[in-house]
Amino acid sequence: MSKAKILIQLDGDAQASVFDAVVAVDSGVDQLLRHDGVTPEGVRELVHGAMFTRGPKHLHHTAIFIGGSNVAAGEALLEAVVACFFGPMRVSVMMDASGANTTAAAAVLAAARHVDLSGAKVTVLAATGPVGRRAARLLAREGAEVRIGSRSGERAGQVSEAISAQLEGARLTACETSTPEQTFAAVEDAEVIIAAGAAGVELLSEQDRQRCKSLRVAIDLNAVPPAGLGGVAVTAAALDQGGVICYGAIGVGGDKMKIHKAAIRRLYESNDQVLDAEQIFQIGRDLEK
Numbered sequence: 001m002s003k004a005k006i007l008i009q010l011d012g013d014a015q016a017s018v019f020d021a022v023v024a025v026d027s028g029v030d031q032l033l034r035h036d037g038v039t040p041e042g043v044r045e046l047v048h049g050a051m052f053t054r055g056p057k058h059l060h061h062t063a064i065f066i067g068g069s070n071v072a073a074g075e076a077l078l079e080a081v082v083a084c085f086f087g088p089m090r091v092s093v094m095m096d097a098s099g100a101n102t103t104a105a106a107a108v109l110a111a112a113r114h115v116d117l118s119g120a121k122v123t124v125l126a127a128t129g130p131v132g133r134r135a136a137r138l139l140a141r142e143g144a145e146v147r148i149g150s151r152s153g154e155r156a157g158q159v160s161e162a163i164s165a166q167l168e169g170a171r172l173t174a175c176e177t178s179t180p181e182q183t184f185a186a187v188e189d190a191e192v193i194i195a196a197g198a199a200g201v202e203l204l205s206e207q208d209r210q211r212c213k214s215l216r217v218a219i220d221l222n223a224v225p226p227a228g229l230g231g232v233a234v235t236a237a238a239l240d241q242g243g244v245i246c247y248g249a250i251g252v253g254g255d256k257m258k259i260h261k262a263a264i265r266r267l268y269e270s271n272d273q274v275l276d277a278e279q280i281f282q283i284g285r286d287l288e289k
């Protein structure tokens with residue numbers, strides 16, 4: 001008899017995410033077990049419950065999803081979950097707190113459809129948030145020359161150092177973007193701009209964006225008006241706006257949802273997967289084939 005696909009949803013928030021639950025069901029999960037207020041200290045019993053109930057041959061029918069609104073908390077939960085595994089006693093796990101991994105993967109894949117990222121000049125504006133950091137890391141891994149934008153030169157430098165420590169040979173430049181002039185200097189010769197700023201904040205005006213003569217792809221992840229990249233329509237999905245291919249947050253969101261569902265389905269192919277940004281990006285890339 002084939003076993004039911006069980007997903008154990010671990011969420012550090014007071015109420016486990018309904019969004020994550022609905023996507024799990026839509027991805028074909030048979031049984032969803034939702035846990036809220038989960039802490040790294042409390043994760044062991046939950047993971048043991050997943051590991052010790054089905055024999056090793058059937059462990060790939062059980063998987064763990066780590067969500068919640070706090071990405072740092074999600075990272076800590078992922079570390080605690082993986083630390084519980086030993087030998088063949090493990091289940092596959094995916095981390096996508098606040099949608100950061102799936103969103104960053106979808107944004108970088110959108111850029112890669114139009115520009116060979118290897119050697120490309122790419123600026124990530126507001127690269128210090130969870131989505132921007134991951135997008136910058138994925139871009140650097142693809143061989144892009146990445147500018148890390150932040151209102152604080154110090155924070156940009158910290159992100160740049162953190163990525164360099166994880167990724168040998170990453171080509172990164174930290175850029176302070178606290179004035180329109182500094183922001184323009186960071187994007188002036190970019191072929192791709194990804195705006196990963198907080199909701200409802202314009203990072204680059206439409207006039208300045210139009211002055212970027214090398215620009216080929218503009219991707220804005222902020223769905224709340226005003227747009228993060230002035231003039232980029234929130235629903236744009238590979239829309240040619242004046243010779244620049246544009247994606248808005250809803251345009252990227254469609255791909256993000258496809259990647260999220262494919263990643264959940266992938267969890268049940270074996271019991272030894274740990275899906276973080278890079279693995280989720282690869283799943284997105286596989287969908288493009």
Ligand SMILES: NC(=O)c1ccc[n+]([C@@H]2O[C@H](COP(=O)([O-])OP(=O)(O)OC[C@H]3O[C@@H](n4cnc5c(N)ncnc54)[C@H](OP(=O)(O)O)[C@@H]3O)[C@@H](O)[C@H]2O)c1
Nearest residue numbers: 099103126128129130131150151196197198199221222253
């Ligand atoms: N389409 C989707 O499905 C989807 C999914 C998840 C997230 N998102 C969107 O993706 C974007 C990035 O998400 P996130 O969670 O990484 O964002 P976040 O942490 O809220 O903000 C990212 C960065 O924006 C900058 N920022 C914050 N307030 C600002 C202000 N008033 N003016 C200028 N810059 C400001 C900060 O960088 P500095 O302080 O270093 O400048 C911050 O680190 C958000 O707009 C989010 O809504 C979209």
